[in-house]
Amino acid sequence: MNSETAAKPARPILHLLAGIEETVLSLLLLAMIVLSCLQIALRGLFSGGLLWADPLIQQMVLWSGLLGAALATSKGKHISLDVITYLAPERLLPWILVLTHLFSALTTTALVYAACLFLQNEVTYSRPGLFGLPSWAWNAIFPLAFLIITLRYYLAFFQAIGQLRQRYREGQR
Amino acid sequence: MTSLKLLTALFALLATPLFVVISAFALLSFHAVDIDLAVVIIEMSRLADTPLLVSLPLFIFAGTLLSESGAPGRILLLSKVFLGWLPGGLAVVSLVVCALFTAFTGASGVTIFALGGLLLPALLREGYQDRFAMGLITSSGSLGLLFPPSLPLILYGVVSETRIDQLFVAGILPGILMLVLLMAYTVRKSPRILKERKRFSASEILSALRQTAWELPLPFIILGGIYGGFFVAGEAAAVTALYVLIVEVFIHREVPLAKLPEIINKSMMLFGGILVILAASMASTNYLVDQEVPTRLFAFIHQYISSKYTFLLLLNIFLLVVGTMLDIFSALILVVPLILPIAIGYGVDPVHLGIIFLTNLQIGYSTPPVGLNLFMASYKFERPLLELYRATQPFLVLLLLTLALITYLPWLSLVLVELLG
Numbered sequence: 001m002n003s004e005t006a007a008k009p010a011r012p013i014l015h016l017l018a019g020i021e022e023t024v025l026s027l028l029l030l031a032m033i034v035l036s037c038l039q040i041a042l043r044g045l046f047s048g049g050l051l052w053a054d055p056l057i058q059q060m061v062l063w064s065g066l067l068g069a070a071l072a073t074s075k076g077k078h079i080s081l082d083v084i085t086y087l088a089p090e091r092l093l094p095w096i097l098v099l100t101h102l103f104s105a106l107t108t109t110a111l112v113y114a115a116c117l118f119l120q121n122e123v124t125y126s127r128p129g130l131f132g133l134p135s136w137a138w139n140a141i142f143p144l145a146f147l148i149i150t151l152r153y154y155l156a157f158f159q160a161i162g163q164l165r166q167r168y169r170e171g172q173r
Numbered sequence: 174m175t176s177l178k179l180l181t182a183l184f185a186l187l188a189t190p191l192f193v194v195i196s197a198f199a200l201l202s203f204h205a206v207d208i209d210l211a212v213v214i215i216e217m218s219r220l221a222d223t224p225l226l227v228s229l230p231l232f233i234f235a236g237t238l239l240s241e242s243g244a245p246g247r248i249l250l251l252s253k254v255f256l257g258w259l260p261g262g263l264a265v266v267s268l269v270v271c272a273l274f275t276a277f278t279g280a281s282g283v284t285i286f287a288l289g290g291l292l293l294p295a296l297l298r299e300g301y302q303d304r305f306a307m308g309l310i311t312s313s314g315s316l317g318l319l320f321p322p323s324l325p326l327i328l329y330g331v332v333s334e335t336r337i338d339q340l341f342v343a344g345i346l347p348g349i350l351m352l353v354l355l356m357a358y359t360v361r362k363s364p365r366i367l368k369e370r371k372r373f374s375a376s377e378i379l380s381a382l383r384q385t386a387w388e389l390p391l392p393f394i395i396l397g398g399i400y401g402g403f404f405v406a407g408e409a410a411a412v413t414a415l416y417v418l419i420v421e422v423f424i425h426r427e428v429p430l431a432k433l434p435e436i437i438n439k440s441m442m443l444f445g446g447i448l449v450i451l452a453a454s455m456a457s458t459n460y461l462v463d464q465e466v467p468t469r470l471f472a473f474i475h476q477y478i479s480s481k482y483t484f485l486l487l488l489n490i491f492l493l494v495v496g497t498m499l500d501i502f503s504a505l506i507l508v509v510p511l512i513l514p515i516a517i518g519y520g521v522d523p524v525h526l527g528i529i530f531l532t533n534l535q536i537g538y539s540t541p542p543v544g545l546n547l548f549m550a551s552y553k554f555e556r557p558l559l560e561l562y563r564a565t566q567p568f569l570v571l572l573l574l575t576l577a578l579i580t581y582l583p584w585l586s587l588v589l590v591e592l593l594g
Contacts, residue, residue: 022434022437022438023434025437025438025441026433026434026437026438029230029231029234029437029440029441032227032230032231032411033231033411033414033415033418034415036227036231036407036408036410036411036412037408037411037412037415039408040403040404040408040411040412044403054224057227058221058222058223058224058226058227059221061220061221061226061227061229061230062218062220062221062448064230064441064444064445065220065226065230065441065444065445065447065448065449065452066445066448066449067441067445068230068438068441068442068443068444068445068446068448069192069442069445069446069448069449070445071438071441071442071445072442072443072445072446073190075442077442077443077446078190078191078192078193078446078449079190079191079192079446079447079450079500079502079503080185080188080189080190080191081185081186081188081191081498081499084186084187084188085188096187096188099184099187100184100187100188100189103184103189103193103197104189104190104193107193107196107197107200108193108196110196110197110200110210111196111200111213111214113210114200114210114211114213114214115214117209117210117211117214118211118214118215118218120211121211138221139214139218142214142217142218
């Protein structure tokens with residue numbers, strides 16, 4: 001079984017996940033624009049403002065950034081030192097891809113672990129946050145986003161192995 | 174542990190995402206000194222206390238939206254009408270348009286793709302030498318980073334905790350100086366007889382003005398809003414985003430509503446990419462500061478260099494090298510926290526330092542062997558890299574001259590800041 005068939009049952013789920021991410025990102029961005037502009041208008045017209053708006057905007061920045069990063073992972077849009085693709089011989093590239101995806105998956109696994117430890121501490125020493133929600137609820141985005149990123153790197157790793165095997169088989173023929 | 178860190182560095186060279194590399198470094202470092210790994214995320218969560226951060230996604234969105242609309246073409250038309258009659262008209266127009274476009278879209282490389290395809294054939298048609306035209310387009314790909322509201326300026330402000338409104342004005346004179354020097358050179362190199370040179374009639378000027386009527390107020394809204402005290406820099410980004418959204422989607426109707434989610438996602442992926450590098454480096458920088466690395470680095474350098482000017486010279490060389498290897502966002506995030514305390518130790522003003530940083534990194538974009546502009550232009554115009562190295566050389570010399578002036582005349586960066594308080 002190669003990765004193509006392995007990924008097949010997961011495909012609708014992946015599709016749904018990307019759809020949810022994209023919708024949430026759009027809503028977050030529009031909300032940030034509207035809330036910020038509303039604050040300016042309230043200050044200009046009534047010299048007042050919503051007390052909760054600025055902390056909420058700052059949380060939304062964090063949420064949108066981390067979700068944006070999760071989406072960037074699935075599209076391979078992360079910033080990297082992209083020198084090797086110009087310098088390395090072409091037949092080495094699939095191998096490099098397998099290695100870097102594995103390294104990324106392992107590192108982000110450690111990040112998920114760290115994020116769970118962090119969240120556990122937050123739950124234990126719970127502080128009240130915005131809108132009366134405990135602070136850990138706002139910070140839950142860390143384990144969540146890193147988990148999505150990690151799963152995507154494992155997926156990419158297995159896909160890269162599948163491609164390697166396919167090339168090998170085609171080479172034998 | 175050291176060998177694991179070396180392995181991490183090796184993976185950085187193999188095009189592993191930088192945020193992964195920096196996170197790995199932070200995790201390994203804290204683990205080695207027996208500190209709970211949760212500290213990595215605690216550091217990351219501190220980003221929620223950075224009010225300025227909101228301007229990044231909003232300006233990225235506004236810039237992406239502008240570049241997807243007909244705005245670049247309209248700005249080009251307007252510049253042609255007003256500057257096209259000058260000797261070296263089109264070359265001057267190219268410089269101005271590239272600078273404006275980069276200031277608003279920030280992420281470099283986009284400029285070469287969005288405008289290079291329009292400008293290069295036009296320059297060749299007017300009789301400019303091929304090598305000159307290639308060099309001009311390639312090195313203009315990152316021009317304008319010093320003008321507000323460029324993203325690297327904002328990012329420097331976020332990382333160094335310097336006031337954005339000060340950085341915005343600090344870049345104006347150095348940016349103009351750079352433009353003027355390049356313009357003077359392009360005028361000299363222009364063909365004697367211009368094939369398509371013409372003066373525009375009053376009705377053409379009026380029409381160009383009318384077409385750009387909605388985009389023209391944008392710089393004034395941003396700067397006027399901030400310096401008029403109507404809103405802070407973070408809010409200026411929201412006003413810009415809302416304004417651009419209304420103009421391009423509802424007034425010009427060049428971006429259909431259905432395409433908006435795609436543009437938002439594109440912007441958010443770029444922002445997310447920057448944010449996770451920023452988050453990871455919050456953790457790694459905390460470790461380095463905890464280990465007193467900047468302090469020790471300063472003590473070490475201070476043993477050999479006591480003069481501020483020698484330090485600045487070395488800083489320039491170091492940053493030029495960094496700029497050839499790292500993109501401008503990662504370079505700022507990674508290098509600023511280490512250099513800033515050292516530079517302050519030598520009495521360099523943080524705002525001036527920011528302008529020095531950006532100028533260096535901008536030049537690094539066009540420097541061999543791995544400047545991003547060179548690769549972009551090589552890819553877009555299907556030219557060998559070596560040809561582009563040669564084509565950009567005269568422009569590089571001018572940019573380096575500007576860098577020297579900017580570095581050794583702090584007045585240039587600071588006079589407007591002092592004037593505006």
